[in-house]
Amino acid sequence: MIKLLLFTAGARRYGLPLERVRSIEKPDALLPPEPGRGGAGGITLDGRRIPLRDLPLLMGGPPAPRETGEGKMVLVDLEDRTLALRVDQVDGVATVADDRITPLPDLLGERSRACFPRVLKGEDGPVLLIDPEGVEGLSPPPLPSPCTDPPGPAAGEPKDGEIPWGGRLSPLLEAGRGEEPGPARSYGPAERRETGEMDPAVRDLENGLLGRLSTAEGAERVDRLIRRLAREAAGQSLSRLKRSLRGRGLGEEEP
Amino acid sequence: MTSPTIAPPGVSAGREQRVLVFPSRIRPEGIDRRLFFLFSMSQVEDVARAETVRPVPFAPSHFAGIAQWRDRILPVVVLEQRLGWAGADLPDHGENRLVVVRTKGEEGYRRVMVRARSPLEMIPIPEPCRPAPPGGWLSDPRLIRGIYEWEEGLLMVVHMERILEEKEG
Numbered sequence: 129m130i131k132l133l134l135f136t137a138g139a140r141r142y143g144l145p146l147e148r149v150r151s152i153e154k155p156d157a158l159l160p161p162e163p164g165r166g167g168a169g170g171i172t173l174d175g176r177r178i179p180l181r182d183l184p185l186l187m188g189g190p191p192a193p194r195e196t197g198e199g200k201m202v203l204v205d206l207e208d209r210t211l212a213l214r215v216d217q218v219d220g221v222a223t224v225a226d227d228r229i230t231p232l233p234d235l236l237g238e239r240s241r242a243c244f245p246r247v248l249k250g251e252d253g254p255v256l257l258i259d260p261e262g263v264e265g266l267s268p269p270p271l272p273s274p275c276t277d278p279p280g281p282a283a284g285e286p287k288d289g290e291i292p293w294g295g296r297l298s299p300l301l302e303a304g305r306g307e308e309p310g311p312a313r314s315y316g317p318a319e320r321r322e323t324g325e326m327d328p329a330v331r332d333l334e335n336g337l338l339g340r341l342s343t344a345e346g347a348e349r350v351d352r353l354i355r356r357l358a359r360e361a362a363g364q365s366l367s368r369l370k371r372s373l374r375g376r377g378l379g380e381e382e383p
Numbered sequence: 384m385t386s387p388t389i390a391p392p393g394v395s396a397g398r399e400q401r402v403l404v405f406p407s408r409i410r411p412e413g414i415d416r417r418l419f420f421l422f423s424m425s426q427v428e429d430v431a432r433a434e435t436v437r438p439v440p441f442a443p444s445h446f447a448g449i450a451q452w453r454d455r456i457l458p459v460v461v462l463e464q465r466l467g468w469a470g471a472d473l474p475d476h477g478e479n480r481l482v483v484v485r486t487k488g489e490e491g492y493r494r495v496m497v498r499a500r501s502p503l504e505m506i507p508i509p510e511p512c513r514p515a516p517p518g519g520w521l522s523d524p525r526l527i528r529g530i531y532e533w534e535e536g537l538l539m540v541v542h543m544e545r546i547l548e549e550k551e552g
Binding site: 187188232233236237239240243244248254 | 434435437439441447450454456458493495547549
């Protein structure tokens, strides 16, 4: 028999051998994300900085309801260090027979197998069992600028299991991380970030405010931002925004 | 002169030989006929309801995830996605089934589940059933073993071993 900690991240259930779990904490001591790592920040515990991986952000899938607050931090023991995993909620501990656990099929690829080497054959369907070492090295895959993404139902209305909407966060987070802004994007040059006329969402991106927010707060904010940008793109508000920016000398010139 | 009537690859042309046929979820651009997938009964082990398909982060995009079948965990493959047809990644609101398909792997046989849209039909080998030329709508003809004219559309026999090969790039 093996004991598993079951939890929800991104509206999907995952498991983790309980023997790997050091503790479960409230996320009240978040540190800003580390530069260059999508969704990766840290927490402080007993005065030590512990790296954090935001599982709902990393795993994609539909966003979980946020009314439960900021979720939980599951601290797991690695060989010589500790890793914090942010989850949406902890569902409990299950004791299962060894034969209920099976390897993830090879066809799913190396990256999947590194993160989820085993699967629980659960009563309500398969549950992926996380390997903390595999998750430790994760960052969301880079995607094109959100302004060039075709607007679709994924951004406005995420559908269950179909669109990895979380991956879309990456360029936004990258754009807002660190003291130095990223390369200029189509929504306006970074050197004009001091203006008070710029769209607040764009200004946030360019000023790097998102990078200074806590992970949970940042995720919520980016979530709202994505939805809004998608709506604007669909309604051609983005075009109006660009025209407006150009009118103020902030955007690209007309070809 | 018309092409001779033949049995699709992997299907013996005996009397009352039956095959499983189901429609494609997507009709790719450049084709004006209905498309069906065809599997021989020697390939099909079971047809199950698509109850719980668990997405697996970071898996190749043509895998919808994993599902349980007879106490096993099997990958669920989306043929339309693997064939690169636009729109194959969108949610499917139709009624789905999972076809358990046995195929050769590097280490003997292996099983996968193929996401199939209803209606699934067990039919005798269609006659007439003549080879059809692959069209430009097939981005990778290697993935197809044959295409056949049928009175209700085109029948496609996919090359499951290649479908399951790791995608290049």
